[in-house]
Amino acid sequence: MHVLETEGGKKLFLKTSRNDAEGLEMFQGEAIGLNAMHHTQTMVVPKVYHVGVAEGGVESYILMDFLEFGGRASQQEFGRKLAQMHLAEPMADEAKRGSFGFPVKNTIGGTAQPNSWNDNWVEFFRTQRLQHQLRLAGDAELSKLGDKLCNKLEDYFEGIEVKPSTLHGDLWSGNIASCDGEPSVFDPACYYGHHEAEFGMSWCAGFTSGFWNGYRELISKEPGWEERHQIYTLYHILNHYNLFGGGYRSQCTSILRSLVG
Numbered sequence: 304m305h306v307l308e309t310e311g312g313k314k315l316f317l318k319t320s321r322n323d324a325e326g327l328e329m330f331q332g333e334a335i336g337l338n339a340m341h342h343t344q345t346m347v348v349p350k351v352y353h354v355g356v357a358e359g360g361v362e363s364y365i366l367m368d369f370l371e372f373g374g375r376a377s378q379q380e381f382g383r384k385l386a387q388m389h390l391a392e393p394m395a396d397e398a399k400r401g402s403f404g405f406p407v408k409n410t411i412g413g414t415a416q417p418n419s420w421n422d423n424w425v426e427f428f429r430t431q432r433l434q435h436q437l438r439l440a441g442d443a444e445l446s447k448l449g450d451k452l453c454n455k456l457e458d459y460f461e462g463i464e465v466k467p468s469t470l471h472g473d474l475w476s477g478n479i480a481s482c483d484g485e486p487s488v489f490d491p492a493c494y495y496g497h498h499e500a501e502f503g504m505s506w507c508a509g510f511t512s513g514f515w516n517g518y519r520e521l522i523s524k525e526p527g528w529e530e531r532h533q534i535y536t537l538y539h540i541l542n543h544y545n546l547f548g549g550g551y552r553s554q555c556t557s558i559l560r561s562l563v564g
Contacts, residue, residue, distance in 0.1 A: 306369055314369035316349065319362045326363035330354045332409030334365055336493030339405075339469050343391035345384045347487035370489070376481030378510070382517025384486050389468040389498040389522060398467040398495035403427040405494040411473055411539075412546050414439070418494050424465040427496070429453045433534075436541035442552070445541075448559035452534070455563070459534060463525050467495035475504040498522060503535035533558050 305317040320326025334351040341348045349368040356363050393399055395406055397420050404427060405418035417435060421427035433456075437449040471478070472492035480487045502508075537558045544551035 307366075314371075315352070316367050316369040317364055318367075319357070319364045321362055324363075327354070327356055328407075329410050330363055330365035332405075332407050332493075333491065334367075335405070335407055336409060336472070336491040337367065337489070339394045339493050339495075340388065340471065340488065340491060342394040343388045343469055345388040345391060346381075347482045347485050349489055370480070370482050370487060372480045372482060372487070373484075376484055376486040377517075378513035379517035381479070381486040382510075382514040383520060384517075385501070386518045386521035389470075389501065391469060393467055393469055393495050395495060398469075401467065403467050403494070403496050404431075409472075409492055409494075411492040411542055414542050414545060416472075416492055416494075424497055425457050425460055428500070428534075428538075429456050432538045433541070436538060436545060439545045440541060440555075445552070445555055445559070448556065448563060451563040452537075452559060456534075459527055459530050461527075463527065465497045468498040468501075470494055470496050470498070470501050472501075473504060474501055475507045476509045479508070497531075499525075499528065499531055500535045500538075502532060503537075503539045505532075506536065530562065533562060537562075 304319070307315045307317055309315065318330070320329065331354050334354045337348055337351050340346070341350060347370065349370055351365065351367045353366045354364070397404065397406075402420045402422050403424050404420035408415060408417050410416055414436075417431045419431065421431070433449060433453055437446050440446070470493060471488050472494055473490065474488065478488055478490045480489070502510075537555065540551055540554045540558065544555055
């Protein structure tokens, strides 16, 4: 990671990866995600200028605005701005037409995240989120419990309308800051999905009551939110188990058993 400065004094942020093929794909996903959030004109998001492979083909890179973090953003304003992002018209034509997914696959942490378009949100989340992580885990008990959940997933969405929202996708405290007192987000794992899925990482995001007050000013809490929140959290806990192992497995089984018995 490098901070560059143009002749005019503008600061730019350069991220590089020594794996040119996978790194390029990762940076392309990040760039399209940042552009998707920037399109909503809600929070401070770095503008991307270029993604490519450096001369000699040794490194891939992404070049974007350097954000000067500072000032303390209001949690209530952050909640309000995030709700505005979720309510904004999506950038992708497929999402405008009601489909869920993203133009490219990207990564969640170091894990590949598939994003093929699907007109059915429940089917998208079942196949490209839960079943994808369960396959990566290769754990018989988790797979058995996960199959039970996937077979009844529609039950948790009865009576609610799900529309594609622009999601950051990996919203935890390390990807949230403020610029001149305005809320800012970065390092996304973007896709277009149910707005509630944004909060699957809330266990390490530090959202305050002020945040929720701001968010709920624009988007109300719907019946069944608690159970769906557990399902969306499960996706990220499964990913953490696949990345780090350890105690995340017991958290996965605990969530699954609470949902399917």
